[in-house]
Amino acid sequence: MRELTYYVGMTLDGFIAGPSDEVDFYPLADDHSAYMNGLYPEVVPTHVRQAVGIDDAPNRTFDTVIMGRRTYEPALQVGITSPYAHLRQVVVSRTLNSSVEAAVEIVRDDPRARVRELKDEDGLGIYLAGGGRLAGELLPEIDRLIVKKYPVVAGSGLPAFVAGFAPTQLDLEDVRSFSNGCAVLSYRRA
Secondary structure (H helix, E strand, O other), X not given: OOOEEEEEEEOOOOEEEOOOOOOOOOOOOHHHHHHXXXXXXXXXXXXXXXXXXXXXXXXXXXXXXXXXXXXXXXXXXOOOOOOOXXXXXXXEOOOOOOOOOOOEEEEOOOHHHHHHHHXXXXXXXXXXXXXXXXXXXXXXXXXXXXXXXXXXXXXXXXXXXXXXXXXXXXXXXXXXXXXXXXXXXXXXXX
């Protein structure tokens, strides 16, 4: 059975982006980027892969990405309809036109059921790219969590999970830190 992994960057206070979807406040570092791009090249959008020198990197961990409309929309705004062309793309949205891009599957209802179907298929893992509302809805299906915890307090913004009170125990697998102060924590469902 395939696993669903929520791979996400967040602030110390648990936000994945600012109130207007800002992410430009995250400090970058070459050692951090090189490590993450080497381990998870498939999470880099197709149009960025060449610029960071991984355009021909094979998918190592994931072959499918699932994201919410707000995660997909920035690509659409610049004319990119297939931001992860190297992956099978699933977008959860009740408002997007289903004919936006043939290579992108639009899921309108019950993303949990769709994730369970994806998990039952053969292949590599499933990358949950966000956002917080979708992560909250899919929390019962998340098997792994890879958190890039940046040394920033945002104060407000988009939380990593938008859900009701539902304590979910995870076991820490690994911690790595980098020159930008980012700690990457890997967890598995307990």
